[in-house]
Amino acid sequence: MKQRLRSFWGWGLADETLPEVYISEFKRMVQLAFGLNSVDETPPPRLEELSLRTPGFSLPSDLKSFCTQETYDRASHTYGKSFRDMIRAINRKFDNPPDYVAYPSTEEEIAALMRFCAEKRIALIPYGGGSSVVGGVEQPRGNHYEGSISCDMVNFDKIIRVNEKSRTARIQAGIYGPAMEAGLKPFGLTIRHFPQSFEFSTLGGWIATRAGGHFATLYTHIDEFVQSL
Ligand SMILES: Cc1cc2nc3c(=O)[nH]c(=O)nc-3n(C[C@H](O)[C@H](O)[C@H](O)COP(=O)(O)OP(=O)(O)OC[C@H]3O[C@@H](n4cnc5c(N)ncnc54)[C@H](O)[C@@H]3O)c2cc1C
Known part of the structure; x- marks a missing residue:
């Protein structure tokens, strides 16, 4: 079952939007609850607004065929789906994306990824649906690793x-x-x-x-x- 494109910054599908009336009613509720005269709305981020840092290392040729550095893939694998994740995404804070996203289809490809990452001290992070709410799919910060690859398991779907x-x-x-x-x-x-x-x-x-x-x-x-x- 192939999935429609997921939102890179929040829950759900990229082409699903909230009806305008939900947004206006929600704003009205917040205004009433906090006694505000008006509420500012921050529009969701767009891919064109993001400029992710360049990957900090290059890939050997055998990994290139199933790894990508596309902005959509890296942005959508930067966070899980907690409130804190949404806030950072809405604020366009994508300062710690994975260097690459891998989409292996065979065990051999996963083994090759593991060998490369172990050798080069690169964090390899399994990614399922990315619905983690405790930072489980996030890239490590600090200088313990030379970089990171998010390993999306989507092709292991049988x-x-x-x-x-x-x-x-x-x-x-x-x-x-x-x-x-x-x-x-x-x-x-x-x-x-x-x-x-x-x-x-x-x-x-x-x-x-x-x-x-x-x-x-x-x-x-x-x-x-x-x-x-
Ligand atoms: C709206 C919402 C509702 C939720 N409801 C529930 C609920 O009812 N019950 C509940 O328990 N949780 C719930 N959660 C939390 C989350 O959905 C669960 O933790 C879920 O099990 C994560 O699955 P995932 O495939 O999205 O994993 P991810 O978020 O992709 O990964 C979670 C962790 O598992 C690791 N991982 C993923 N796949 C693999 C793999 N193949 N091999 C090894 N490690 C792997 C990742 O590295 C990460 O550390 C909810 C989250 C949201 C946003």
């Missing part, structure tokens, strides 16, 4: 095997919630893990963060559904 008898499945880590449920449905199965970020988060991200499916009852934590990694 359900490899389903065993209907034992009701287990082998699934790649980068699959998004809706795609996984759609793939299991024909077998009459569900993971039954529904975090509020379901639409834009991945199996690998859920497991790495030990997510809780707050839209379901009883067994809701991802730990309860994982047989092995």
Whole structure:
């Protein structure tokens, strides 16, 4: 399931905008709550406004084919989706983007990335849906590393095997919630893990963060559904 372009600065899709009436009503509510005569509105950032620093290192040729330094990719992998992240993005503060974003499609490509990063002291950060609210997908600051690569797992989106008898499945880590449920449905199965970020988060991200499916009852934590990694 290919996704439409995501917003590089906030939650949701790039072409989704709020109806004008929501914005005016929200402004009215803030005015009333704080006794203000008017409220200034900051328009969302546009890609053309950003000038990201140049990558601090170059890539060997075997990594170039699946890594990019495009502004959209680097900006959209700079932050997660917490309130603090939104504020920094709305303020056009993209001062610490990853040097590159990698989109590997094979385990060999991930291994090649790991070898390069270990050798050159570069931080390699797995990126699932980027819905982290605790800085988990952010690049490290300081001089401990020579730079960073955000490793987007989006191409690892397959359900490899389903065993209907034992009701287990082998699934790649980068699959998004809706795609996984759609793939299991024909077998009459569900993971039954529904975090509020379901639409834009991945199996690998859920497991790495030990997510809780707050839209379901009883067994809701991802730990309860994982047989092995
Ligand atoms: C609107 C909203 C609602 C939310 N609702 C919930 C909720 O109901 N329950 C809940 O628990 N959380 C919730 N969260 C937090 C977040 O969605 C979860 O932490 C989710 O599990 C992150 O998944 P992700 O794929 O987006 O991972 P990312 O944000 O991309 O990554 C999170 C961490 O996991 C690591 N990681 C990602 N993929 C891999 C991988 N394949 N291998 C190794 N490490 C990896 C990253 O490096 C990072 O450290 C919510 C967040 C938002 C913005």
